[in-house]
Amino acid sequence: RIERKFGIFSKLDACSFVANVYDDGNLVSIVTDCSPHATHVAGIAAAFHPEEPVLNGVAPGAQLISCRIGDTRLGSMETGTGLVRALIAAVEHKCDLINMSYGEPALLPDYGRFIDIVNEVVDKHRIIFISSAGNNGPALNTVGAPGGTSSSIIGIGAYVSPAMAAGAHCVVQPPSEGMEYTWSSRGPTADGDLGVSISAPGGAVAPVPTWTLQSRMLMNGTSMSSPSACGGVALLVSAMKAEGIPVSPYTVRKAIENTASSISDAPEEKLTTGHGLLQVDRAYEYARQAKKLPLVSYRISISQVGKSIPKLRGIYLRGSNSCQQTSEWTVQLNPKFHDDASNLEQLVPFEECLQLHSTDSSVINIPEYILLTNNGRSFNIVVNPVNISSGLHYYEVYGMDCRAPWRGPIFRVPITIIKPIALSGEPPVLSLSKLYFKS
Known part of the structure; x- marks a missing residue:
């Protein structure tokens, strides 16, 4: 750690090692x-x-x-x-x-x-x-x-x-x-x-x-x-x-x-x-x-309207029940500054006008704009998977800075839908009766 030296145990094993010394020389750690x-x-x-x-x-x-x-x-x-x-x-x-x-x-x-x-x-x-x-x-x-x-x-x-x-x-x-x-x-x-x-x-x-x-x-x-x-x-x-x-x-x-x-x-x-x-x-x-832009991350926390579920980082619909009806979700968007950010110089002046987009408006419905300040903002997303085909689908809701669209998406809400294939007619049934087992 101090001298940046390493050694080799022997030519036979060709195994290199380093040594760290702790507690004023009372403890030697040999690391391979x-x-x-x-x-x-x-x-x-x-x-x-x-x-x-x-x-x-x-x-x-x-x-x-x-x-x-x-x-x-x-x-x-x-x-x-x-x-x-x-x-x-x-x-x-x-x-x-x-x-x-x-x-x-x-x-x-x-x-x-x-x-x-x-x-x-x-x-x-x-x-x-x-x-x-x-x-x-x-x-x-x-x-x-x-x-x-x-x-x-x-x-x-x-x-x-x-x-x-x-x-x-x-x-x-x-x-x-x-x-x-x-x-x-x-x-x-x-x-x-x-x-x-x-x-x-x-x-x-x-x-x-x-x-x-x-x-x-x-x-x-x-x-x-x-x-x-x-x-x-x-x-x-x-x-x-x-x-x-x-x-x-x-x-x-x-x-x-x-x-x-x-x-x-x-x-x-x-x-x-x-x-x-x-x-x-x-x-x-x-x-x-982006040299002069605020040093900020955008954290999202998602919950489904009308249901008590843990907070999510995306929307994930999987299974026939969740794909047969429209669902509404609340997205809480919070800017996250570094821990040493100045209240008066960075947090208070922070304000961004964001235009919201979805990658498929026929499935994902969202508001058009939100104004984001340091205390965060929430908005709702309506997901309608009823008419999509079976299989895997991926969508995004993302926000663009109205004043600086060159920045690209500054936050994204991932939406994954796996819609199963619907079975036609009655499901297959296997009936087992009058079975005898011998030990």
């Missing part, structure tokens, strides 16, 4: 990796080979802090203690970004003590948090935690180009166009959120530890797309700092989501790809143009 995973991830983000630049990572000038969260006793699975210690280290060292290529399913989305601390890291300390969306696709509702289920974290899906399919994966007949990997997890979350923010290349030949007895290897997964995106965002943050543009997780997220390149024209593909493929150059131009 528990798999090649982290080295590969770090190499994608920031490998630096000045003698052979083709081997560089996305942001070869970046400085890295490696925080081990995996426990060898648990098969390298992360622990709550390890996660919290890593967040503390990121805050203490004033990191600009966090990449977390870890995750698994969770019972409740966007909930728990770790999520509370993540919110503090993002909202108070202004650290941009990027994480893998999960590798459990192509089924719906497969995004993992925390990357695909947490509002403060930018969840990354995995994209594969024709060149990657041919060159890295040795596919005999690569796809003619880029696409999401079939195993990349898909939204929505259980509470209706989109799940995937953007996508990035999800495979790479990158460095691995010396104990593997090879220098590089191919790995794929959203664990690889996350550091690819993180490296791209590191370049964006570096440029913003050089230009004197205020860096905030809120504005950076808006820049990369609103400038991402769409991978598919089908609306429902947003559940797979998010807002599209990361475009660093476009995001940089967006950030330059």
